[in-house]
Structure formats: C-alpha cells, structure tokens
Amino acid sequence: DTEVTQTPKHLVMGMTNKKSLKCEQHMGHRAMYWYKQKAKKPPELMFVYSYEKLSINESVPSRFSPECPNSSLLNLHLHALQPEDSALYLCASSPLWLAGGQQFFGPGTRLTVL
Amino acid sequence: EDQVTQSPEALRLQEGESSSLNCSYTVSGLRGLFWYRQDPGKGPEFLFTLYSAGEEKEKERLKATLTKKESFLHITAPKPEDSATYLCAVRIQGAQKLVFGQGTRLTINP
Numbered sequence: 001d002t003e004v005t006q007t008p009k010h011l012v013m014g015m016t017n018k019k020s021l022k023c024e025q026h027m028g029h030r031a032m033y034w035y036k037q038k039a040k041k042p043p044e045l046m047f048v049y050s051y052e053k054l055s056i057n058e059s060v061p062s063r064f065s066p067e068c069p070n071s072s073l074l075n076l077h078l079h080a081l082q083p084e085d086s087a088l089y090l091c092a093s094s095p096l097w098l099a100g101g102q103q104f105f106g107p108g109t110r111l112t113v114l
Numbered sequence: 115e116d117q118v119t120q121s122p123e124a125l126r127l128q129e130g131e132s133s134s135l136n137c138s139y140t141v142s143g144l145r146g147l148f149w150y151r152q153d154p155g156k157g158p159e160f161l162f163t164l165y166s167a168g169e170e171k172e173k174e175r176l177k178a179t180l181t182k183k184e185s186f187l188h189i190t191a192p193k194p195e196d197s198a199t200y201l202c203a204v205r206i207q208g209a210q211k212l213v214f215g216q217g218t219r220l221t222i223n224p
Contacts, residue, residue, distance in 0.1 A: 004157075042201055042214035043158065056210055090157050098210065102148055105157035 004106035006091050012112045015081060021109045023074040023091030029104070031097035032074045034066060035090040037108070043090055049074060050097040081113045116141045116206050120215035127222050130191050135200055135218045138184040143207030147185050149178050150201040152217070158201055161187075192222045 004025045013019050023032065031050050035043035048056035049068040057066075063085075065077040074091055088110055092103040117140045127133055139147070146165050150158035162171040164180040171178045175196065177188040187200055199219050203212040 006157075040217075040219075042203075042217055045211050048210065058211075088155065092157075101146075102160045102163050103212065104160060105150075108155070108157045110155065 004091055004093055004104050006089075006106040006109050008109060009107065010110045010112075012114065013078065013081065014114050015083075017081075018077070018079045020078065021076040021089055021091075021111075023076075023106055024072055025093040025104070025106075026072055027093065027095075027104070028071075029093035029095050030071060031094045032068065033092040033094075033103060034074070034076055035092065035105075037088045037090055043105075047076075048097060055097060078111075081111075083113050086111055086113045116204075116209070116213055118202060118204050118213050118215040120200075120202050120218050122218060123216065124219040125221070127192055127220070129193055129222055129224050132188070132190045132192070134189070135187040135220070136184060137187070137202030137215055139202075139204050140183075141204055141206045141213070144204060145207050145209075146205040147180055148203045148205070148212065149185070149187055150203065152199045152201055154199075161200075189220070192220075194222045194224050196220065197222045 007022045034046040037043045046060045047066045052068045063080050067075040088108045090108045091106040094103045119138050121136045149161040152158040162178040167182045169180050175190050179186045199217045201217045202215040
C-alpha cells in the first residue's frame with residue numbers, strides 16, 4: 001500500500017460545529033503532516049508529527065487540534081472555525097522527518113465553513 | 115531570507131510544444147529539491163527529488179535538472195493530460211519543513 005488516504009473528501013460545517021478530519025497511511029512512515037491550501041496558493045504547513053509526537057506547530061489557532069493515535073493515523077479536530085478557514089486540508093507522510101526525503105500527499109479534504 | 119520562486123506563473127502551450135518551467139532558489143544550504151504535480155482539488159503528486167548540482171531525473175515526458183541556483187522542469191512534446199500545477203519545494207539545511215514555490219499553472223491545448 002503506497003498511498004495516503006483522507007476522509008471525508010468534502011466537509012461543510014457551521015461555525016459552532018465540531019468535526020474531525022482523518023488521515024491514514026500504511027507505508028510505515030514515522031512522520032506525518034497537516035497542510036492547509038487556499039486556492040492558487042502552495043500548501044502551508046500546519047503541524048508535524050514525528051514518532052507520534054507533535055514536533056512542529058506553525059502557530060496554528062487552537063480551534064485546530066491535531067492528534068496522532070498511532071503511527072498510521074492522524075486526525076485533525078475542528079471546533080468553532082471561521083469562514084476564512086475554508087480550504088483544502090492535505091495530509092502527508094514521509095519515512096522520517098529530519099532525514100529528508102519526499103513527502104507523500106493524500107487527496108485532501110475540501111472544507112467549507114459557513 | 116530563504117526563498118523559492120517559480121516562473122512563469124502560468125504557461126499555455128499547444129500539444130507537442132516543448133518548454134521548460136523554472137524554480138530558482140536562494141537558500142542557506144540545500145538538502146533536496148522536490149517537484150510535485152497537482153491537479154485541481156487534489157493532493158500534490160510526487161515527481162522528482164534532486165540533491166546536487168548536475169543531477170538529472172526523467173519520467174516519461176518530464177525531465178528535471180538542478181544547478182546551484184535553480185532547477186528546470188523540461189516537458190517534451192506535452193499532451194493535454196500534462197495540464198496541472200507544478201510545484202517546486204526545497205528542504206533547507208537545519209530547517210524542519212519544505213519551502214514551496216508559488217507553482218506554475220500549465221495548460222496544454224489539444
């Protein structure tokens with residue numbers, strides 16, 4: 001299995017809702033990432049997990065809460081989002097974090113906040 | 115300041131018309147340059163990794179090259195299915211993340 005999967009593909013939520021995004025990989029990678037991408041812009045890093053520990057938080061607002069329950073799974077919990085948080089949320093993984101190497105991206109979750 | 119600049123921002127070609135995309139970088143120490151292809155509404159798809167000046171990688175109609183200041187993605191005899199946004203990203207020595215360029219939107223007309 002050489003892919004990163006993300007669910008759901010699309011999500012529409014109100015500003016008072018609580019929802020979660022899920023990401024899974026079975027490549028044995030020990031680094032996993034969350035990115036946010038707005039239209040016609042490159043991906044922006046949000047969080048990095050290395051060996052299931054949060055290693056980077058790029059000053060992301062607390063309404064985004066990441067979780068890494070095990071080495072294959074990464075969640076992003078969403079609460080009290082704003083309309084400007086609407087974007088494509090991408091998960092990625094790589095064999096190791098600091099050793100370099102390419103990142104493998106999932107298909108993304110298209111999030112719309114009403 | 116570490117910077118990655120891609121040009122052109124958008125490129126429209128006829129099918130079969132070869133061209134090159136540019137990724138220039140100003141970084142303190144390159145630890146890898148990555149090319150990705152991204153279709154609308156989808157995640158980036160990995161294409162190539164280049165680590166040192168002079169290195170070249172090829173895949174079908176695409177060829178990536180690297181110098182000390184820039185990388186080129188050459189596309190030979192493109193087809194409409196090559197239409198996508200091509201992203202360049204660099205990993206910098208001591209840095210803990212990829213720095214992405216703004217991308218080049220490539221359109222191949224039949």
